[in-house]
Amino acid sequence: MLAESEIEHLENIVQRKKILKKGEFLYHAGDHFEAIHAIRSGSLKSYTISSDGTEQITGFHLPGEIVGLNAISHSTYPSFAKALETSLVCTIPFDKLETLSRDIPGLQKQIFHVMSNEIRDEQNLMMLLSKKNADERFAAFIMNLSARYGRRGLSSKEFQLTMTRSDIGNYLGLAVETVSRLVTRLQGNGLIGIQDRYIQITDMDGLSALAGTSCHH
Amino acid sequence: MLAESEIEHLENIVQRKKILKKGEFLYHAGDHFEAIHAIRSGSLKSYTISSDGTEQITGFHLPGEIVGLNAISHSTYPSFAKALETSLVCTIPFDKLETLSRDIPGLQKQIFHVMSNEIRDEQNLMMLLSKKNADERFAAFIMNLSARYGRRGLSSKEFQLTMTRSDIGNYLGLAVETVSRLVTRLQGNGLIGIQDRYIQITDMDGLSALAGTSCHH
């Protein structure tokens, strides 16, 4: 996550924007790595294909976030990045960024911070996957999206889920049917309201409590 | 993961070693962040304490690996790091490293790579947690340790598990009892041999196949 000002700073350095329509790829697994990407608008999902051919979603990416950090140590991207909706992406050649970061005070620190944040975010997600039940996972997922939208100055109380129920299930390690049932149940509990993919958090505290570390009753 | 030569390089830069006995902390969650740490020998576990007071293990750390990368973007460590056995750790003040990396060609790249690797490793673990069943998780866990020991020039076929069954279960999102049963079963299948915490991989291909992405029969 970068602040708006920081992204603009990067944009001034490297002016190379790209528009992706829904379903189009930012990159494929195996593509030669040469750049990381800042999302200006829209959303993407990252995923790999496992040996049995199934999709394995590793993350969703919202405006203000950086995609491609997991490729830096390799010559190729280890995952696919696909647009969930029409999206505007700013491409930042990494060798250029590396060089610049040696001269521009603060830029290197910036990159370290972004990467460190990603590491910590993923550790949180790991905990979620290994310790929480279906309800808690889904609640944590929604709260996470809420916080990320909120940070960008967008509404943290209501927003569009740009991914399918199937994507959510894939990401959270749940069956589609389970996700569907969760949506229904949490709506019944009065925690959320959902109309298709438009979600409103009607009880932020309640949802937060559910998402919070499991007390198992 | 750093190569032996790279660690020595770092050591020459910052000569500050520390010996930890089993159960001692390298740092606590909330401690002021000022350094990352390279493990020379022994092993550690990282964990957080959730709001209900239970331990949540986020990783095990072996010789040659770096601990503390998830703290860079914050002023404090987000997790605990505790020695699983007597361990030798090399502490690297991060501000010093940051400064040096601007002058020493390759060092900055080195850090980027280490961090990028950690991001990718965690994405792999996420997939494991969200997609695999108990047998596959455990097999993947053992294969992962095997590869990491192998990379350090140690035996990848037999090694000591320095963590408890409970730690393994905590990390993999399984109950202790399940881990215990898995050990028994995989031993019965002839994939591994275990004597207390000393494990031998007797069928590397078989274990690898089990660890490999689930075909669910």
Added chain:
DNA sequence: CGAATGTTTGAGGATGCTCAAGGGATGTGG
């Protein structure tokens, strides 16, 4: 030597998956 911690095994039960089916939305070609 007693206490705490770690490991194993068994029995029962709950959570979440699989399988099945139907409806709604979207898109494409005739």
Added chain:
DNA sequence: CCACATCCCTTGAGCATCCTCAAACATTCG
């Protein structure tokens, strides 16, 4: 514009995996 295919979402019923609870034994440590 309609027919048809495809994808997405929902709901139900049965079942499997893995957790919980319980107990016994081993090991470590003060």
